[in-house]
Amino acid sequence: MKGKTCGLCGKADGEVRQDYRAPNGRLAKNSVSFALSWILPAESCKDFSECRMKFESVQLERKVNVHGQDSTCFSVEPVLRCLPGCSPVKTTSVNVGFKCFAADSTLDPSNIFDSSVDLRDSTEAHLACSCNAQCS
Template identity: 95%
Template structure:
């Protein structure tokens, strides 16, 4: 089976640099991002399972200046977040890449995961969520 497997334990080919490959085929930057990439997100907050989360691009909370312009930055790597109607009860800091845009520009974040990285910074990933009875 050497080199013919894939998944959480890599390809079993002896090449350890490839062992952090996420389900989407990208190489994770660290062990935390790698482990989080294998969590299966929920479809809605009414899901009966504990994982009431989804992967999404998140906005960097601090303002940055890129090339002399005030910029807004969005993660080019998916981050686990609670679904609408839920709130985080456990989080972890993860380091991800961000793409930055002029603060006054209009952008379409739908293709953000294919963007180049302007900077790396930490943000909070949600590990566990609790939901209210009014969830959407």
């Protein structure tokens, strides 16, 4: 099976530089982003056997100036976040790529994960969540 398998331990082909390959096929930039990419997201916060988290694009918390324009940036790499109705009880800082758009533009973030990277910055990933009884 050498070189014909893939997963958390890479392709088992002896090439260690490819061992941080995420399930989406992209190469993770560090071990934390790599490990978080393999967590299975939840569908509902009502099932206590699930992690109560999902992957999503997050907005950079600060405005930046890109090519002379004030811009709003969204992550092109998925970040673990608590489901609606849940709050993070444990977080970690992750470094991800962001795509930036002019602050006054209308954008469609649905295909953001296929976008090029304008900058890399840190954001918070949620590692554990607490959910209320009326979660969505």
